[in-house]
Amino acid sequence: MIHDEDDAWTEAVAEAALLSEGAAADSADDQYKRLEGLPRILRYALLARDEFASDTALRLFAEIDAICPDLAQATTWALVVNEDTGLPLADELDRLAVVRDLPLLRSLGDCVRMLSLTLPCGAERFEAFRRVGRTMLLAFDQVASTLDDQQRLELEQVAYGWAACPVATRFDGAGGSWPAAKSAMDLGRQMVRYRISAAKIDTARRIRENIERQQEAARPPERSGPSGSDPTSSNVIVEPVALHHVVVGCIDDAAIKTHKFIQPVGKILNSALPLVETPALDQVRNSLAAEFPYAIDVIDFALADLIGRPTAHFRPLLLVGDPGAGKSYFGRRLGEVLGLTIWRIDAAQSDGNSFGGTDRRWHSAEPCHPLLAIARGGNANPMILIDELEKAGTRSDYGRLWDCLLGLLEPETSARYPDPALQITLDLSHVSYVATANTLDPIPSPLRDRFRIVSFPKPSRADLDALLPALLRTFAGDRELDRRWIAPVGPDERVVIAEAWRGGSVRRLRRILEAILRTRDQSARRH
Incomplete structure (x- = not known):
């Protein structure tokens, strides 16, 4: 009798200890809380992967005891x-699920089976394996669409890995046994690894075939001799390309005559266009330094990409700085001093469909903006200036400008850009891009990675004498006047300007100078 009481007391103490350990593990583990939204069978499968089987069993025991104590x-x-x-235990939970009408106990029973089964799988255990596998796959199908990619990958590995466990041969005849839950994850990883490898090979093959088709479509036909002319061949004829020239695109003459929107750019297709050659960089640096003495580091950063290049082309450049620092003006002057055609867009007013070209099926069909820039200047390496890149629209109704730029900023894809209006591939790899932004925060990281980013400083009061002549030239250009018609700032005017502007925004300095010029004009009319 005494022994019976001692055994009962020992079992009670053991059970209390188990419950305490299981409850403590549940309340203290952030990993468990992170998995709470998953079906129970998948939750315990992931826990079994990350913990010792005994730790996971303690959690499950605490959950079972809360419903079926003792x-x-x-x-x-x-x-x-x-x-x-x-x-x-799993069979008993199935029986109690029927007797007490508690379907939850069946789910707990499946979890017990999953944690208890081992490999290799004998014939007598196959039905238990099959039941757990069916439960896992049903649970995965129910939640797969609500999961992020990482969770979906993990659960797919364990669910399909478990389904493969009963027929796995790697565990047969090796002696001993292994927990099936952990082995399922290993099998699942191997299956996923093979599928990913096969998918990469297939994707690479399709990309290669697509590039080959585009190159074949863009390749002009060989010119036939007088005696071997073929009346069915295309009439696209491209002459040999001279040094520092490039053929941007080839199109059939019939398409140019048929579609009016092609005619404005038709003159630059099917012919080799010149590339603007790189001017003397020391002269370019001196010119820019005279106008932007406060940005000499930015000037050197931008021009460093042109060293050794016979033609003017630099990698995408992003100028980041406070509003009014003169970023846009610097970008424009950089292009002008290099002798490049400049095509300016406001990112807040542009969308991807218009910048990247509008599809031919629409009445507003138009080629991509880089090709329009090429047509404007008649050379193949213009400069695209994008103002306030961070303010580009985020809605995708008409395509995001950010997404469109991803392909155009990559040398590989820009050299074979498929224009949706012309329906041919274009070589836009010689186009340079300069963008401005007040902050980097909204710009997607894949787009930031394609730019060389440099911080643009604000000018100080010491830079005033360098800024005033450049602003006067800008005023003359805006008014379409000869710059000699606007007299330089006099000593008295400079004192007034210096008192009103102590550095910072060039935009504010411009407004002050405009007020000075208006006062000068009013005084001239009175006299």
Whole structure:
């Protein structure tokens, strides 16, 4: 009698300890809380992957005891987790699920089976494996669409890995046994790795075939001799390309005559266009330094990409600085001093469909803006100036400008850009891009990675004498006047300007100078 009481007391103490450990693990583990939204079978499968089987079993034991307290099979299983203790407990939970009308107990029983089963799988255990696998796959199908990519990958590995466990041969004949839950993840990883490898090979093959088709479509036909002319051949004829020239695109003459929107750019197609050659960089640097003495580091950063290049082309440049620092003006002057055609757009007013070209099927069909810039200047290396890149629209109704720029800023894709209006591939790889932004925060990281980013400083009061002549030239250009018609700033005017502007925004300095010029004009009219 005394021994019976001692055994009962020992079992009670053991059960209390198990419950305490299981509850403590649940409340303290952030990983468990992160998985709470998943179906129970998948949650415990991931826990079994990351923890010792006994730790996961303690969690499950605490959950079982909360519904079925004092269940002897549960205590026995929690103390020794194996098939001999786990499968009888799972069968008992299935029976209680029917007797007490608690379907939840079936789910707990499947979790017990999953944690208890081992490999290799014998014929007598196959039905238990199959039941757990079916439950896992059904649970995965229910939640797959709500998961992020990483969670979906992890659960796919464990669910499909478990389904493969019963027929796995790697565990046969090796002696001993292995927890099936951990082995399922290993099998799943191997299956996913092979599928990813096959998908990469297939994707690379399709990309290569697509590029080859585009190159074949863009390749002009060989010119036939007088005696071997072929009346069915295309009439696109491209002469040999001279040094520092490039053929931007080739199109059939019939298409130019048929579609009016092609006619404005038709003159630059099917012929080799010149590339503006790089001027003497020391002269370019001196000219820019005279106008932007406060940005000499930016000047050197921008021009460093032109060293050794016979033609003027530099990698995409992003100028980041406070509003009014003169970023846009610097970008324009950089292009002008290099002798490049400048095509300016406001990012806030542009969308990807218009910048990248409008499809031919629309009545507003138009080629991409880089090609329009090429047509404007008649050379193949213009400069695109994009103001306030961070303010580009985020809606995708008409395509995001950010997304469109991704392909155009990459040398590989810009050299074979498929224009949706012309329906031919274009070589836009010689176009240079300069963008401005007040902040980098909204700009997607894939787009930032394609730019050389440099911080643009604000001028100080010491830079006033360098800024005033450049602003006067700008005023003359805006008014379409000869710059000699606007007299330089006099000593008295400079004192007034210096008192009103102590550095910072060039935009504010411009407004002050405009007020000075208006006062000068009014005084001249009175006299």
